[in-house]
Amino acid sequence: MTLKERYEGVINYFKTNVPVAETELNYSNPFELIVAVILSAQCTDKRINQVTPKLFKDYPNAEALAAASSDTIFNYIRSVSYPNNKAKHLVNMANMLLKDFNGVIPSEIDQLVKLPGVGRKTANVVASVIYDKPAMAVDTHVFRVSNRLGLTKAKTPLQSEQQLIKHIPEQYIATAHHWLILHGRYVCLARTPKCEICPLTEWCQYFKTKVINKDAPHSLSTKKTIMTKPDPIKTKILNIKAAPAKKSPAKKTETKKDADTKGFIAHSTSLKPGDKAPSFSAKDQNGKMISSKDLKGKNVVLYFYPKDNTPTCTLEACSLRDEHKFLSKKNFVVLGVSADDENMHQKFATKFNLPFSLLADTDMSIIKAYDVWGTKRFMGRIYDGIIRTTFIINEKGIISNVITDVKSKEHGKQILEL
Ligand code: SF4
Secondary structure, eight states: OOOHHHHHHHHHHHHHHHOOOOOSSSSHHHHHHHHHHHHHHOOOOOHHHHHHHHHHHOOOSSHHTTSSSSSHHHHHHTSSSHHHHHHHHHHHHHHHHHHHHOOOOOOSSHHHTSSSTTHHHHHHHHHHHOOOOOOOOOOOOHHHHHHHHHSOOOOHHHHHHHHHHHHHSSHHHHHHHHHHHHHHHHHSSSSSOOGGGGGTGGOOHHHIIIIITSSSOOOOOOOEEETTTTOOOHHHHTOOOOOOHHSSSHHHHHHHHHHHHHHHOOOOOSSSSSSOOOOOEOOOOOOHHHHHHHHTTTTTEEEESSSSTTHHHHHHHHHHHHTTHHHHHHEEEHHHHHHHOOOHHHHHHHHTOOOOEEEEEEOOOHHHHHTTTEEEETTTTEEEOOEEEEEOOTTBBOOOOOOOSOOOOGHHHHHHHH
8 A cells, every 4th residue: 555545545534534623622712722732731631621711711811811920820720730830831921922922823833832832733733723724733642643554654743743744635734633633532542542443444554564463462363353343432432434333233322321421412592483683793704894784685694603614614615605696596695603703714715715704703792692602512522612503584684594403515505495
């Protein structure tokens, strides 16, 4: 197998089966993200998500954090690893952000790494998540998984980063970082990789050279054995397409167990057809103010989506783009809403030639008014975020439909068929 075929196989698998992959850190703006990523060095995302809500509430921006003492911040983060150093880094980072960058998180790696507490990995995470740059952050999971798969032959994270960037198509680099992290966290574990449930065995060098060799550590007798012993819980979490596992009764059992034990109920908007649509106003990707009061007499498709440039949000936007002329004929005005800013919206709209406005709801006032912020679950993780929801508002400003089961790939058609 050539290196090219190996990359293609792995990327195609993830593209098809894990189309959306995001950081597991909770944040709602760039400042919160950089703080969370600094804190996450050599610590689990779960732990960081436990300490950040109070920290973000009391220190919501660089001004507040810069004015704090590191001793005070220490008390907020004492349960994470290296709290002393991290408290100092956070306060110093906020000060430098104000002094040298006018309070704006820089977008270039060489500027980001000047900030206290920001190493190359953190800088790459921030550049890719906030600025949509094709930057590959290499943490312990990415380093291990890509070496095992044979995507890289690296002795250092920098070598790993350089080799991955060379071979992964630019549009997938940022997402590939999350794919490899999640795979390392849930399947390709450091001490005992779960090759028996792994869907990547076909392309994995470690599997071919070590696992199917009976004398090697973690060895299994044959590939057949491996494929008939799927781990149902992880299979469910990772949406793995190991054929026998998908159809097995274990899936049902796991789903029930999951629901029963976690009692998880995804949030859904409280607005319903017949309700008056909450008024809104925000700037779009071109800086134009869009207000609901200017839309009277029009039918409005107001669709809320989690994030620009992510695979499912791109499918949804492109579907609305492709049906836009038919929607326009029916007097529909299409408006997308997310918490991304004007700049990010503009990049997204330009990249995919979107013919409609994307509202920059950075203070989340529209998101909250339409009650689409809440708890959701993805890849086994439960977290708060924007729930993908579309409201159809009639010419009189009344909600006529609420679509919560959005079919992203064909959302335009889904609306036209209402
Ligand atoms: S086959 Fe095993 S070693 Fe290879 S990626 Fe999967 S879990 Fe990791």
